[in-house]
Amino acid sequence: MKIATDSLAFALDGAARALTLVSAGTSLPAALNSTFDSLRAPPSARGAIQDISYRSMRSWGLSSELMDLLLDAPPQQERLGSLLRISLGLLADASKPYAEHTVVDQAVSACAADRELSRAKGVVNAVLRRFLRERDRLLRTANAAEEALWNYPQWWIDKLRKDWPNQWEDILQTGNARPPLTLRVNRRLGGVEEYLQLLSQQQLEATQLGPWAVRLTQPTPVSDIPGFLQGRVSVQDAAAQLAAPLMQLEPGMRVLDACAAPGGKSVHLLETEDISLVALDNDKSRLARVADNLDRLGFKAELLCGDARHKDWWDGQLFDRILADVPCTASGIVRRHPDIRWLRRPEDARALAKLGSAILDNLWSLLRPGGLMLFVTCSIWPEESELQAEAFCQRHSCVRLPAPRQLAPKSAEGDDHDGLFYALLQKPLF
Ligand SMILES: C[S@@+](CC[C@H](N)C(=O)[O-])C[C@H]1O[C@@H](n2cnc3c(N)ncnc32)[C@H](O)[C@@H]1O
Structure with a gap:
C-alpha cells in the first residue's frame, strides 16, 4: 500500500x-x-x-x-x-x-x-x-x-556544567531554541535603515541586531527575502558578522581566508573593503559554494583547493591578513544543527583542537610581520578555543589584540547570536 x-x-x-x-x-x-x-x-x-x-x-x-x-x-x-x-x-x-x-x-x-x-x-x-x-x-x-x-547526551551536559559553571543551563536551553533568520546587509548596496523600510513595505517584520545585522521575525525562504538574489543581503548569524570588522582591512591588502567554505565570511570581507582575497578550503564540493556566493554578490577571489596545514598551494607571497575559521565540533551552533550533539563524541574536541593547532601554526608562517591573524571557531569548548589561543601564543611570539573572545550563544530579543570564539593575533615586526 x-x-x-x-x-x-x-x-x-x-x-x-x-x-x-x-x-x-x-x-x-x-x-x-x-x-x-x-x-x-x-x-x-x-x-x-x-x-x-x-x-x-x-x-x-x-x-x-x-x-x-x-x-x-x-x-x-x-x-x-x-x-x-x-x-x-x-x-x-x-x-x-x-x-x-x-x-x-x-x-x-x-x-x-x-x-x-x-x-x-x-x-x-x-x-x-x-x-x-x-x-x-x-x-x-x-x-x-x-x-x-x-x-543532550549526558557527557555533553556534564562537560558544559564543568566548562560553564554559571551559564550551563542557559546554554543548553538556547541550543534547544529555534534559530533566528539573521541577515547581513551588503553595505555596498545601501544602508540598514533603507533595507528595514523595504522589508516593512513588504509586510516583513524585522529588528536590527548589530551594525549590519537584521533579524527577520518570521523565518522566510531565501528566495522570498527582498533583494537576496541581487546580493542586497546574505544570511549570516550576528556573531559571525563580527569577523570582517575585526580584520582591520585596508584597500589593496592581500588577504587569506584559510578555511573559507561556504564563504559567508569571504563575501563579508569583500563587502567591507577592496582587497585581494585568496579563499582556500580542502573540500572541493564546499568550495563550489564559495563560488556561488561570490557570483551572487558579484565579487572576485582566487579560489584554491588545498590543505591549510601545508604550503603546497601557496605562491610564496606573504599575506597582510589571515582569517582562520578552523574546523571544530560546532558546539556553539547546535540550535541550527540539533543533530550535532548526538553525532559528536567526547574525544572530538581534543582531536579537532589538534587539527586546528596544525592549521594555525602553518598559517602563521604565511603572515607578514605586523600582519593580523583572526582565529575563529564556532565552538564553546575551551580546548578548541581559549586554551588553543593561549597555547598558540605561548608557542609563537604574538600580541593578542582586543577581540570578543568566547561568546556564549544567546537567544534574547536584542542579543541573539551563535556561540563563537575570536582571538585577534598580531605578528611582531621584528
Ligand atoms: C567552520 S567552516 C568555515 C566556515 C566559513 N569560514 C564561513 O564563514 O562560511 C570550516 C571549513 O574548514 C574546511 N577545512 C577543514 N579542514 C581543512 C584543512 N585542513 N585545510 C583547509 N580547510 C579545511 C572545511 O571544509 C570547512 O569548510
Missing part, C-alpha cells in the same frame, strides 16, 4: 528514515538529502519531513527515554525505533504541532504501509496510546534523567 506524499504518514516515514541514518553517524542535512532521493519525495513533502526531523532531534533524549519506559526491549528494526521516538516526541511536544489522534493514526499508517515494519503496527498503536493515557506519570519518570530533561 502506498501512502500519499502530502500525508503526515509520509512525513513520519521520511523522518524515520533520515533519523535512522543520523543514528548510524550521518549528518542530518546529508541524511535528509539521501532520504528525499530514495523516497523521490516531491518538493511539497520535503518541508514537513525536514521540520519533523529537526524537531525530533531537539526531543531525542526525552523520546528515547520514553521509548525505554514503554518497551521491554528496544525494537529490533532501527527504523521502527526511529518512528516510535519521532511520534512520541510529537505527542510530548507542549506546542502540539499536530493533533494527538492524527499522530497516532498516521504513525500506524506509516508502519502498515511499510513491508518491513507492517507487523509492528499493533505495537506502534499500543505504545502511542499508552503514552497518551499515562502521559503525566511517564513524563515525570522520564524527566528524572538529565538526558531526557535537557535533550
Whole structure:
C-alpha cells in the first residue's frame, strides 16, 4: 500500500528514515538529502519531513527515554525505533504541532504501509496510546534523567556544567531554541535603515541586531527575502558578522581566508573593503559554494583547493591578513544543527583542537610581520578555543589584540547570536 506524499504518514516515514541514518553517524542535512532521493519525495513533502526531523532531534533524549519506559526491549528494526521516538516526541511536544489522534493514526499508517515494519503496527498503536493515557506519570519518570530533561547526551551536559559553571543551563536551553533568520546587509548596496523600510513595505517584520545585522521575525525562504538574489543581503548569524570588522582591512591588502567554505565570511570581507582575497578550503564540493556566493554578490577571489596545514598551494607571497575559521565540533551552533550533539563524541574536541593547532601554526608562517591573524571557531569548548589561543601564543611570539573572545550563544530579543570564539593575533615586526 502506498501512502500519499502530502500525508503526515509520509512525513513520519521520511523522518524515520533520515533519523535512522543520523543514528548510524550521518549528518542530518546529508541524511535528509539521501532520504528525499530514495523516497523521490516531491518538493511539497520535503518541508514537513525536514521540520519533523529537526524537531525530533531537539526531543531525542526525552523520546528515547520514553521509548525505554514503554518497551521491554528496544525494537529490533532501527527504523521502527526511529518512528516510535519521532511520534512520541510529537505527542510530548507542549506546542502540539499536530493533533494527538492524527499522530497516532498516521504513525500506524506509516508502519502498515511499510513491508518491513507492517507487523509492528499493533505495537506502534499500543505504545502511542499508552503514552497518551499515562502521559503525566511517564513524563515525570522520564524527566528524572538529565538526558531526557535537557535533550543532550549526558557527557555533553556534564562537560558544559564543568566548562560553564554559571551559564550551563542557559546554554543548553538556547541550543534547544529555534534559530533566528539573521541577515547581513551588503553595505555596498545601501544602508540598514533603507533595507528595514523595504522589508516593512513588504509586510516583513524585522529588528536590527548589530551594525549590519537584521533579524527577520518570521523565518522566510531565501528566495522570498527582498533583494537576496541581487546580493542586497546574505544570511549570516550576528556573531559571525563580527569577523570582517575585526580584520582591520585596508584597500589593496592581500588577504587569506584559510578555511573559507561556504564563504559567508569571504563575501563579508569583500563587502567591507577592496582587497585581494585568496579563499582556500580542502573540500572541493564546499568550495563550489564559495563560488556561488561570490557570483551572487558579484565579487572576485582566487579560489584554491588545498590543505591549510601545508604550503603546497601557496605562491610564496606573504599575506597582510589571515582569517582562520578552523574546523571544530560546532558546539556553539547546535540550535541550527540539533543533530550535532548526538553525532559528536567526547574525544572530538581534543582531536579537532589538534587539527586546528596544525592549521594555525602553518598559517602563521604565511603572515607578514605586523600582519593580523583572526582565529575563529564556532565552538564553546575551551580546548578548541581559549586554551588553543593561549597555547598558540605561548608557542609563537604574538600580541593578542582586543577581540570578543568566547561568546556564549544567546537567544534574547536584542542579543541573539551563535556561540563563537575570536582571538585577534598580531605578528611582531621584528
Ligand atoms: C567552520 S567552516 C568555515 C566556515 C566559513 N569560514 C564561513 O564563514 O562560511 C570550516 C571549513 O574548514 C574546511 N577545512 C577543514 N579542514 C581543512 C584543512 N585542513 N585545510 C583547509 N580547510 C579545511 C572545511 O571544509 C570547512 O569548510
